[in-house]
Amino acid sequence: MLAGATLIFAFVMVLLTLAFRRQGAATPRTWIVGLGLAFPMSVLAALLAYGLIVGEVLLPRQGPEVVTVRAEARQWSWEFGYADRPGETTREILHIPAGRPVDVEITTRDVIHSFWVPRLAGKLDAIPGHVNVLRIEADAPGEYGGISSEYSGPGYRAHGFLVIAHDAEGWAAFLAGDLE
Template identity: 50%
Template sequence: MAGAVVPLLAACGGGHSTLSPAGPAARDIALLWWIMLAGSALICVLVFGLLVLAVRNNGARRSERTWIWGWGLGFSMSVLVVLLGFSLWLGEGMLARADDVPRVQAHAAQWEWRFDQPGPDGAIVQTRDTLYVPAGQDFDVVITAQDVIHSFWVPQLGGKMDAIPGHQNIHRLRADQPGTYEGLCAEFCGTGHSFMRFTVVAYDPNGPMPDMSGALIPETRP
């Protein structure tokens, strides 16, 4: 049994793991996952407990009001209502507000991501498959698509956000520490879907900006 579980647990790590959060939005999502897991476990324990009681009592009659309405529905619905309320409260806190935070543009197209963002001199430049952001600061990603529906996802920084042609979605994220975070398209978008990966480089805002030259799109070089 342990030999089967260890490989599964190993898959919970790495740059695409939602259980290794590196930002507030990702931490909230991971917290919600753990709480939902605990709530589901409680319901499972209750159901199996009732099943064992039914078998041990050889089908002896019990009060329907207590067992079906009280435990079967009342307890389960109470857990689900608490989970729903908590998830709505967390989700509300992740929404992008109309405050003054840096904003970058993400354009999805088959089969790449292009990002409009400030360059070293403050002028807007466009990079391919690499987004540069200051660590420790909130930033908004304005997401759209050129052709079909895609989905912007950096698992260690936050949840998924659809990229829809002709529509803009705003996604607020933050990287707590400088580092490199893996992103990908989370919506199947055609034969080249697996190539739609990108990198978020979070740099120290008190130090020099990283070299963008390798990711700059030629026609946007300053």
């Protein structure tokens, strides 16, 4: 955002400098059509195109490389279930493979909570009786902190969890039940 704002500011300053250097060259119609309509519409069109491209990339899609995980919130814990490990759950620790997209199906048993891992993806609410899907992906193996950032009663500040992104060997070991 800073880079975009800087480019827009520089462009506007160049246009103002040119306008004051050429006395009498710029008419009110040029200012209204050029800077009042054409410039904002071209900037908004570029931002819209960028948003659509980024949004399309972030959409949850099914495929052989996509891992599906279920995240269920309750006061004050998170429970995670794995499609590749039926019947097995972990509490407060979400295991994912690094370098692969993961669709997290988020829901809750009681009140509205919020699933947020700042270094991996945006925030998405967990709503009772509804499943929201969030696509996350860790670029490298490691540990990432997650938190419920929605006020859901006293104690919500400590309502956090840990995401552990495994390399290929670690993920295979987790699926085999060698890691907990």
